[in-house]
Amino acid sequence: MANLLEVRQATKRFGNFTALQDVSIKVPEGSIFGLLGPNGAGKTTLIRIINQITLPDEGSIYLDNELLKPEHIKDIGYLPEERGLYKSMKVGEQALYLAQLKGLSKKEAKKRLRYWFEKFDITHWWNKKIQELSKGMAQKVQFIVTVLHKPKLLIFDEPFSGFDPINANVIKDEILKLRDEGATVIFSTHRMESVEELCDHIALINKSKKILDGKLSDIKRAYKSNTFEVGLLTENNHGLYTSISEKFKVSPADFKTIDDQLKIKITLDQDESSNVLLSYLSEKAQIMRFNEVIPGVNEIFIKTITANE
Amino acid sequence: MSNLKLIIKREFIARVRNKTFVVMTFLSPLILVAMVGLITWLSTLNNDEVREIAFFDETGLFTTDFKSSDNISYINYSGLTLNDAKDSVVINNLYGLLYIPKKQSSRELAQSIQFYADEAPNISIVNAIEDVIAGKLTNQNFKKRGFDLNAIENSKAEVTIQIENFSGEKTSKMSSYVKMFFGGAAGYLLMMFIIIYGNMVMRSVIEEKANRIIEIIISSVKPLQLMMGKILGTSFAGILQFFIWLILGSILLFIATSILGVPTQPSSIESSLALQENSQLELQLILQDILKLPLATLVLSFFVYFIGGYFLYSSIYAAIGAAVDSETDSQQFMLPIILPLMLGIYVGFFSVIENPHGTVATVFSMIPLTSPIVMLMRIPFGVNWWEVLTSMLLLLGSIMAITWMAAKIYRVGILMYGKKPSYKELFKWLKY
Numbered sequence: 001m002a003n004l005l006e007v008r009q010a011t012k013r014f015g016n017f018t019a020l021q022d023v024s025i026k027v028p029e030g031s032i033f034g035l036l037g038p039n040g041a042g043k044t045t046l047i048r049i050i051n052q053i054t055l056p057d058e059g060s061i062y063l064d065n066e067l068l069k070p071e072h073i074k075d076i077g078y079l080p081e082e083r084g085l086y087k088s089m090k091v092g093e094q095a096l097y098l099a100q101l102k103g104l105s106k107k108e109a110k111k112r113l114r115y116w117f118e119k120f121d122i123t124h125w126w127n128k129k130i131q132e133l134s135k136g137m138a139q140k141v142q143f144i145v146t147v148l149h150k151p152k153l154l155i156f157d158e159p160f161s162g163f164d165p166i167n168a169n170v171i172k173d174e175i176l177k178l179r180d181e182g183a184t185v186i187f188s189t190h191r192m193e194s195v196e197e198l199c200d201h202i203a204l205i206n207k208s209k210k211i212l213d214g215k216l217s218d219i220k221r222a223y224k225s226n227t228f229e230v231g232l233l234t235e236n237n238h239g240l241y242t243s244i245s246e247k248f249k250v251s252p253a254d255f256k257t258i259d260d261q262l263k264i265k266i267t268l269d270q271d272e273s274s275n276v277l278l279s280y281l282s283e284k285a286q287i288m289r290f291n292e293v294i295p296g297v298n299e300i301f302i303k304t305i306t307a308n309e
Numbered sequence: 310m311s312n313l314k315l316i317i318k319r320e321f322i323a324r325v326r327n328k329t330f331v332v333m334t335f336l337s338p339l340i341l342v343a344m345v346g347l348i349t350w351l352s353t354l355n356n357d358e359v360r361e362i363a364f365f366d367e368t369g370l371f372t373t374d375f376k377s378s379d380n381i382s383y384i385n386y387s388g389l390t391l392n393d394a395k396d397s398v399v400i401n402n403l404y405g406l407l408y409i410p411k412k413q414s415s416r417e418l419a420q421s422i423q424f425y426a427d428e429a430p431n432i433s434i435v436n437a438i439e440d441v442i443a444g445k446l447t448n449q450n451f452k453k454r455g456f457d458l459n460a461i462e463n464s465k466a467e468v469t470i471q472i473e474n475f476s477g478e479k480t481s482k483m484s485s486y487v488k489m490f491f492g493g494a495a496g497y498l499l500m501m502f503i504i505i506y507g508n509m510v511m512r513s514v515i516e517e518k519a520n521r522i523i524e525i526i527i528s529s530v531k532p533l534q535l536m537m538g539k540i541l542g543t544s545f546a547g548i549l550q551f552f553i554w555l556i557l558g559s560i561l562l563f564i565a566t567s568i569l570g571v572p573t574q575p576s577s578i579e580s581s582l583a584l585q586e587n588s589q590l591e592l593q594l595i596l597q598d599i600l601k602l603p604l605a606t607l608v609l610s611f612f613v614y615f616i617g618g619y620f621l622y623s624s625i626y627a628a629i630g631a632a633v634d635s636e637t638d639s640q641q642f643m644l645p646i647i648l649p650l651m652l653g654i655y656v657g658f659f660s661v662i663e664n665p666h667g668t669v670a671t672v673f674s675m676i677p678l679t680s681p682i683v684m685l686m687r688i689p690f691g692v693n694w695w696e697v698l699t700s701m702l703l704l705l706g707s708i709m710a711i712t713w714m715a716a717k718i719y720r721v722g723i724l725m726y727g728k729k730p731s732y733k734e735l736f737k738w739l740k741y
Contacts, residue, residue, distance in 0.1 A: 015737050051528045078528040084521030089323065100315050101529040142525070
């Protein structure tokens with residue numbers, strides 16, 4: 001798959017402080033790309049560089065295989081984390097203004113805005129001022145403005161903050177729909193469950209350096225440790241535990257069940273097959289649960305960051 | 310439409326729609342006219358008051374000399390005793406009692422006249438009384454020495470010096486006042502414009518920062534574009550406001566003067582006739598003076614310095630707005646703006662008027678931060694074209710330099726939240 005966006009060894013310094021060092025990422029076309037990292041890692045700087053708000057000191061950025069240039073602004077839609085709207089301007093007016101700044105004609109902007117306002121059922125907000133709306137309502141308007149000019153690349157920085165679960169879901173569905181329509185999405189967030197749910201690629205940035213990136217499934221494969229979570233039904237939990245732990249690496253597990261099971265995690269050697277374990281266990285007890293432990297993004301995140309410190 | 314135009318339009322509309330703007334636009338001329346009206350009314354009130362002054366003349370010399378006028382009426386208390394006279398002045402609530410004692414010589418007399426009053430008497434009244442007495446005593450002295458009073462009166466000469474320049478054109482004595490007025494008005498107007506609308510630019514930058522809309526905007530437009538759009542949009546709003554003020558002000562002033570019937574000419578007929586001739590001549594000369602001002606240069610340079618000065622300062626205002634989070638934080642950076650403006654005005658009103666081509670005035674009309682004001686004040690007095698050109702070029706150069714620096718600070722500052730930057734940090738931002 002072709003890469004829509006490629007950042008090559010971007011470095012940005014602010015005085016003595018290095019905000020970004022030699023960071024390279026590749027964002028495949030049509031993917032949802034999760035940009036992760038702790039606070040102050042340099043995500044926002046990277047996003048601002050992609051948006052041409054700040055220029056990198058070193059490195060280059062390619063959009064659609066072209067060196068990033070001012071005209072590309074129209075191909076990018078950006079929803080910043082720190083976002084707001086003019087308080088005393090009417091909703092419709094400022095949506096029109098922002099859309100026109102992105103190069104849409106007034107007529108076209110009006111047409112598209114009508115479509116989105118109807119979709120979100122907010123047509124009656126047109127003549128309201130932002131100060132009359134709640135934060136979540138204003139966020140909806142910001143979302144519309146971000147996607148209105150149908151950019152190839154959408155960048156969302158914490159898009160769900162300020163939304164209640166229902167509206168967060170609405171926005172999530174819209175993001176997926178936009179992806180299906182061909183847009184590429186860069187997604188920066190601290191909420192790992194939404195990364196798990198949405199992203200197919202991720203990059204992890206810590207202390208101004210990229211420490212991990214790739215396809216999420218590949219990363220997970222690399223991080224799994226051939227560990228299985230097992231729930232067994234026996235008469236003698238303790239006896240079974242001792243005999244299993246003589247043969248395998250065992251650690252306690254915790255999950256919810258309705259009966260009193262022996263809950264353990266068993267880690268096999270890298271080349272050992274799960275079938276061996278399965279057949280061993282099936283002789284000893286009734287197997288109620290048997291599944292591979294796949295590390296969550298959250299776990300990977302914490303593991304990688306702590307390992308790098 | 311290009312982005313710059315869009316921004317200018319938005320800024321203009323945002324300014325003009327602002328309630329404060331509307332209120333200020335329509336209320337200010339009203340307030341101004343009300344003030345003028347009030348002052349005129351109060352001063353006519355003052356003038357109408359007739360002060361009653363009693364005199365107690367032991368010499369009997371002045372009985373016929375104190376003639377009541379519009380605002381002073383004299384009452385002769387010489388028939389009473391001094392104490393009675395004092396008492397009745399107090400009882401009748403008169404303005405004061407003039408006591409002229411009997412003395413041997415007129416010199417002694419001149420030193421011993423007294424005026425009793427509750428409060429310190431009005432200087433002009435005291436002067437009027439002194440004039441009457443001095444005139445009388447002088448005439449008496451003349452008589453004593455055997456001079457013919459009529460002959461003296463006839464031999465008095467009156468001199469009016471006609472001022473002409475070397476090419477033989479007549480100017481009025483008001484000439485330098487006219488120049489001062491035009492230069493001063495232009496300089497003062499510029500200062501007011503810079504302070505009012507520079508502040509508006511700053512506030513609008515702070516507003517965008519506080520609203521957190523700034524990042525959305527600058528992902529679409531260049532910060533420099535945004536800054537320029539702001540400065541231009543606000544200045545158009547300002548020009549509109551000034552025009553409305555000008556029109557409203559003149560209409561209101563016209564109405565006010567015709568309603569209140571503020572006298573444009575002195576009220577008493579004889580004096581006005583005499584004055585009219587004089588003042589008409591003077592007025593003609595003043596008009597001539599105005600026409601003789603380097604009007605084309607004045608208007609042209611007014612525009613250049615007005616636009617240049619405004620741009621210079623408002624980009625500094627914009628940078629300050631970008632550097633801070635709230636208006637209260639901006640105070641610490643106001644000094645570099647207010648100081649040169651004040652300096653310009655003071656140099657203008659003191660140095661330029663004293664000596665328009667002196668070193669101080671010349672130097673300050675070259676320094677870019679003060680030159681718009683000081684040069685505008687100097688131009689009516691006639692300035693060499695190359696001086697104006699140098700000053701304009703310097704101004705242009707510094708506009709480019711300062712706008713560049715301001716834009717740097719602006720683009721860094723608008724994305725910085727939470728900390729009050731120091732001058733040192735601002736300097737660092739220039740290098741980001």
